[in-house]
Amino acid sequence: xxxxxxxxxxxxxxxxxxxxxxxxxxxxxxxxxxxxxxxxxxxxxxxxxxxxxxxxxxxxxxxxxxxxxxxxxxxxxxxxxxxxxxxxxxxxxxxxxxxxxxxxxxxxxxxxxxxxxxxxxxxxxxxxxxxxxxxxxxxxxxxxxxxxxxxxxxxxxxxxxxxxxxxxxxxxxxxxxxxxxxxxxxxxxxxxxxxxxxxxxxxxxxxxxxxxxxxxxxxxxxxxxxxxxxxxxxxxxxxxxxxxxxxxxxxxxxxxxxxxxxxxxxxxxxxxxxxxxxxxxxxxxxxxxxxxxxxxxxxxxxxxxxxxxxxxxxxxxxxxxxxxxxxxxxxxxxxxxxxxxxxxxxxxxxxxxxxxxxxxxxxxxxxxxxxxxxxxxxxxxxxxxxxxxxxxxxxxxxxxxxxxxxxxxxxxxxxxxxxxxxxxxxxxxxxxxxxxxxxxxxxxxxxxxxxxxxxxxxxxxxxxxxxxxxxxxxxxxxxxxxxxxxxxxxxxxxxxxxxxxx
Numbered sequence: 001x002x003x004x005x006x007x008x009x010x011x012x013x014x015x016x017x018x019x020x021x022x023x024x025x026x027x028x029x030x031x032x033x034x035x036x037x038x039x040x041x042x043x044x045x046x047x048x049x050x051x052x053x054x055x056x057x058x059x060x061x062x063x064x065x066x067x068x069x070x071x072x073x074x075x076x077x078x079x080x081x082x083x084x085x086x087x088x089x090x091x092x093x094x095x096x097x098x099x100x101x102x103x104x105x106x107x108x109x110x111x112x113x114x115x116x117x118x119x120x121x122x123x124x125x126x127x128x129x130x131x132x133x134x135x136x137x138x139x140x141x142x143x144x145x146x147x148x149x150x151x152x153x154x155x156x157x158x159x160x161x162x163x164x165x166x167x168x169x170x171x172x173x174x175x176x177x178x179x180x181x182x183x184x185x186x187x188x189x190x191x192x193x194x195x196x197x198x199x200x201x202x203x204x205x206x207x208x209x210x211x212x213x214x215x216x217x218x219x220x221x222x223x224x225x226x227x228x229x230x231x232x233x234x235x236x237x238x239x240x241x242x243x244x245x246x247x248x249x250x251x252x253x254x255x256x257x258x259x260x261x262x263x264x265x266x267x268x269x270x271x272x273x274x275x276x277x278x279x280x281x282x283x284x285x286x287x288x289x290x291x292x293x294x295x296x297x298x299x300x301x302x303x304x305x306x307x308x309x310x311x312x313x314x315x316x317x318x319x320x321x322x323x324x325x326x327x328x329x330x331x332x333x334x335x336x337x338x339x340x341x342x343x344x345x346x347x348x349x350x351x352x353x354x355x356x357x358x359x360x361x362x363x364x365x366x367x368x369x370x371x372x373x374x375x376x377x378x379x380x381x382x383x384x385x386x387x388x389x390x391x392x393x394x395x396x397x398x399x400x401x402x403x404x405x406x407x408x409x410x411x412x413x414x415x416x417x418x419x420x421x422x423x424x425x426x427x428x429x430x431x432x433x434x435x436x437x438x439x440x441x442x443x444x445x446x447x448x449x450x451x452x453x454x455x456x457x458x459x460x461x462x463x464x465x466x467x468x469x470x471x472x473x474x475x476x477x478x479x480x481x482x483x484x485x486x487x488x489x490x491x492x493x494x495x496x497x498x499x500x501x502x
Contacts, residue, residue, distance in 0.1 A: 001043075001046045001047070001067045001068065002046070002047045002048075002049075002065055002066050002067045002068075003039075003042060003046055003047065003048050003049070003066060003067065003068050003069075003070060004049050004050075004051065004062055004063065004065065004066035004068070004069045004070070004093075005032075005035040005038065005039055005048065005049070005050045005051070005069075005070045005072075005166070006035075006050075006051050006053065006058060006069055006070065006071050006084055007032035007035055007050070007051070007052040007053060007054065007072065007073075008053055008071065008073045008077040008080035008081050008084060009053040009054055009077065009080040010054055010076065010077060010080075011076060011077075011079070011383075011385055011388075012497060012500070013076070013385055013387050013388070013497060014356055014387045014493075014494060014497050015029075015356070015387070016029070016497075017029045017173070017490070017493055018493065018496075018497075019492055019493040019496045019497070020489045020490055020492065020493035021173060022450075023446075023447040023450045023451060023454075023489045023492075024173065024443045024444065024446070024447045025443050025446070026171060026172060026173045026443075027054060027055035027056075027171040027172070028052065028054040028055050028171060028172055028173070029172070029173045029174060030172060030173070030174055030175075030176050030225055030227075031052065031167050031169075031172050031175060031176060032050070032052050032072070032167075033162060033176040033177070033178065033227060034072045034099060034128075035050060035070065035072050036050070036162035036163050036164065036166060036167065037128070037159065037160065037162045037163075037178075038070065038072065038098075038128050038132065039162070039163040039166055040160035040161060040162055040163045041128060041129075041132050041133075041160060042136070043136070048163070048166060049062065049065070049066075049166070050166040050167060052167065052171075053080060053084075055167075055168070055171040055172070058084065058087065060087070060091070063087055063088055063090075063091050063093050064091055064093070066093055067093075067094070068093070068094045068095070068096055068121075069084070069088050069093055069094070069095050069096070070096045070097075070098070071084055071085075071095060071096070071097045071098070071099070072097075072098050072099035073097075073099045073100070073101040073102070074099065074100045074101055074384065075100065075101050075104075075105065075363065075364075075382075075384030076383065076384040076385045077101065077384075078101055078384060081097075081101065085119050085120065089119055094121040094122070095119070095120050095121050095122070096120075096121065096122045096123075096124060096135075097120045097122070097123055097124070098123070098124035098125065098126075098128065100191070100195055101384075102120075102123055102124075102125060103125045103126055103195060104191055104194060104195070104363065104364045104365045105364040105365075106120075106123050106125060106147075121144075121146070122135065122139075122144055122145070122146060122147075122148070123146065123147045123148065124148050125147065125148065125149045126148075126149055126150045127150070127153060127154050127181070127195075127196070129154035129155075129156065129158065129159055130150035130152055130153070130154040131148045131149065131150045134148060135148050153181070153182065153196065153197040153199075153201060155201070156178075156180075156181060156201050156202070156203055157203055157204050157207060159178075159203065159207075161210060161211055161214045162177075162211075162214070164214060164215065164218050165218075169218060169219070169220055173222075173223070174222065174223040174224065174225045174260070175215050175220050175222070175223075175224050175225070176224070176225045176226075176227050177208070177211045177212070177215070177224060177225075177226055177227070178203075178226070178227050178228060179202060179203055179208055179226050179228050179231065179242070180200050180201060180202040180203070180228045180230075180231065180233055180234065181196040181197065181200070181201050181228070181229075182196045182197040182198060182199050182200040182201050182233060183196070183198070183200065183229055183230040183233055184198065184199070184200060184230070184233050185230070185264065185301075185302075185303050185304065186198065186301055186303075186367075187288075187300055187301055187302050187303075188299070188300040188301050188366065188367045188368045188371070189300055189329070189360060189361075189362065189363070189366055189367075189368045190363075190366060191363040191364070191365055191366050192229045192230075194365045194366065196229070200230070200233030200234045202233075202234055202237055202242070204241075205241045205242050205244075205245035205246075206245075208242060208245070208246065209245055209246070209249050212224075212246070212249055212257070213249075215257070216253065216256060220256075220257070221256045221257070222257070222258070223257065223258045223259075223260060224257040224258070224259055224260070225259075225260045225261070226259060226260070226261040227261075227262075228261060228262060229262055230262060230263060230264055231261040231262060231263050231285075232263045232264065232266075232267055232270075232273065235270060235273055238273065238276070239272060239273055239276060243273075243276040243277065243279075243280050244276070246259075246280040246281070247276065247279050247280045250280055250281045255281050257281055258281055258282075258283045258284075259277075259280065259281050259282040259283065259284075260282070260283070260284040260285070260286075261282065261284075261285055261286070262285065262286045262287075262288075263285045263286075263287060264287065264288065264304040264305075265287050265288075265289065265304050265305055265308065265310065265313050265314075266304040267285065267287070267317060268312075268313035268314075268316045268317050269313075271320070274317065274320040274321075274322065275320065277322065278320060278321040278322065278432075278433045279433065282322060283321065283322065283323060283432060284322060284323040284324075284325060285317065285322050285323070285324060285325070286324075286325040286326070286327065287314070287317075287324055287325070287326055287327070288302070288305075288326075288327045289305065289310060289314075289326045289327060289328055289346075289350075289352070290302050290305060290327065290328060290329045291328065291329060291330070291332065291335070291339070291343070292310060292342050292343065292345075292346040293332070293334065293335060293336065293339055293342065294306065294307075295334035296332035296333075296334040296335055296339075298334075299332055299333060299334045300332060300368070310346070310350075311346065311349055311350050314326070314350045314351070314352060315350070315351070315429050318351065318426065318429040318430050318431070319429055319430075319431050320431065321430070321431050321432040321433045323353075323426070323430065323483075324350075324351075324352055325352065325353075325354040325355075325356070326347070326350070326352040326354070326355050326356065327356050327358070328343055328347065328355060328356065328357040328358070329357075329358055329359070329360050329386075330343060330357070330358075330359060330360065330402065330405065330406050330409065331359045331360030331391060331395050331397070331402055331406075332360060333395075333396040335396075335397060337397075337401070339405070340405035340406070340408055340409050343357065343409050344409055344412050344413060344418075347413050347422070348413070348418060348421060348422060348425070349425070350422075350425075351422055351425035351426035351428070351429055352422065352426070353419070353422045353423050353426050353487045353490065353491075354487075354490055355413055355422075356387065357387070357406070357409050357410060357413070358386030358387045359386055359387075359389065359390065359391045359402070359403070359406050360386070360391060360395075361382060361384070361386045361391050361392050361393075362378065362382075362392055362393050363384075372393045377393045377394040378392065378393050378394075379391070379392050379393055379394060387497075387501070388501055389403055389406060389407060389501040407501060407502055410498045410501065410502075411498060411502060414491065414494040414495050414498045415461075415462075415495070416459070416461055416462025416465050416466070416491070416495070417462070417465055419462075419465075419488075419491040419494070419495075420462070420465040420466065420468075420469050420488070420491070423469060423484060423487050423488065423491075424469060426487075427473065427477060427480050427483075427484070430480070444482070447485060447489065448485055451466075451485050451488055451489055451492075452470075454492060455488055455489075455491075455492055456470065459492070462491075462495075466488060469484065469488075470484070470488075
């Protein structure tokens with residue numbers, strides 16, 4: 001068979017890093033790891049092609065070539081999914097659909113305009129390891145069903161290495177691998193435990209090292225995003241087995257990768273774990289801070305964040321050599337009118353430069369979704385993008401006040417002055433381990449030159465802040481200069497996107 005795997009296009013959001021990627025001549029931040037892994041599960045004799053619509057155009061020739069088109073998508077990609085389905089049906093190419101969008105909301109997807117349930121030939125709802133073998137067996141026997149589901153969460157120690165040869169790595173800023181699935185916490189707004197379960201499941205150390213080897217053999221020598229929603233869900237195994245193996249692997253190869261992952265704030269409580277992570281080459285973690293309002297944290301059951309000095313925890317992680325990127329939310333029922341100024345103040349004092357602020361949304365199937373449904377507060381539709389100034393439920397706060405307050409947060413923290421102030425605060429706290437011998441690439445030199453032009457000349461409102469920190473970093477902390485350039489470029493992207501939602 002001929003299988004075309006298609007990754008739908010992401011909208012222009014804070015998470016796309018679209019305008020930042022132009023500085024380094026990259027097309028997308030991350031590759032479609034799920035589809036690359038699914039491709040590795042398909043029979044070896046089948047022909048496979050992958051089109052990532054974030055880097056490549058999906059052509060009619062692509063669709064005509066295929067016997068089946070496999071689509072994996074998140075909710076935020078649903079508009080692009082509708083376009084893909086329409087193109088496939090034009091040529092009567094069969095469609096197999098999976099991923100979070102369909103797993104949590106395939107019935108709703110059938111209600112979207114111009115898309116009928118019958119337009120998707122086969123739904124694979126859940127984790128592929130538990131379902132795909134049954135589907136493939138039925139497909140080869142000519143008896144494939146319309147919907148495949150599984151109740152169990154599979155053992156991921158049998159998950160194959162992604163089929164990296166299907167993509168052009170040069171188009172991406174970072175590569176991705178997965179170590180674990182599932183989270184031990186139960187935040188009301190989060191759909192991770194619906195998709196991946198409450199008990200963290202992990203790959204073994206040899207499996208993880210084999211995946212690192214695969215990237216290394218492909219010639220990759222840059223940042224690697226470990227995509228786990230909570231990398232530290234199983235701390236014991238990390239400290240006793242996994243990180244020591246990664247440390248040994250990285251040391252033998254002179255630290256070819258810098259690692260970035262997602263954790264909960266309680267990472268700050270485990271100094272041994274932070275030390276092991278930085279020894280392995282980790283330099284950045286994304287943490288769900290959500291809100292400085294204690295009542296809102298209790299409301300959404302954000303257990304690791306409750307009764308904690310959040311700023312002290314952030315600074316401690318920074319002190320151990322890990323840049324903290326943060327997720328923030330407004331729109332909780334318990335949010336007071338002062339929440340907008342409190343969020344701004346917290347973000348500025350924390351030195352979290354990459355601060356992703358969104359309006360609370362209720363993903364289908366979550367405890368929040370079920371509660372709001374009972375309260376008759378759900379709204380139809382919903383973009384799935386919590387950074388576009390919209391939400392899919394009726395908030396307790398006046399809607400206009402909430403949206404305007406959110407827009408003010410975004411406008412303020414992404415303005416040049418506040419952004420550069422956070423960079424300065426962060427660089428004061430940051431204590432990195434100097435392990436990697438970074439090779440200077442031409443695209444990085446070009447990024448510096450572009451930043452000098454766009455941020456230091458063309459961006460009139462922010463150029464004085466840029467040059468002030470440019471010169472002080474270069475003279476006083478030259479080891480941080482590449483990081484400063486990266487963070488300054490991020491700010492350019494954030495300001496571009498923020499202007500679109502004002």
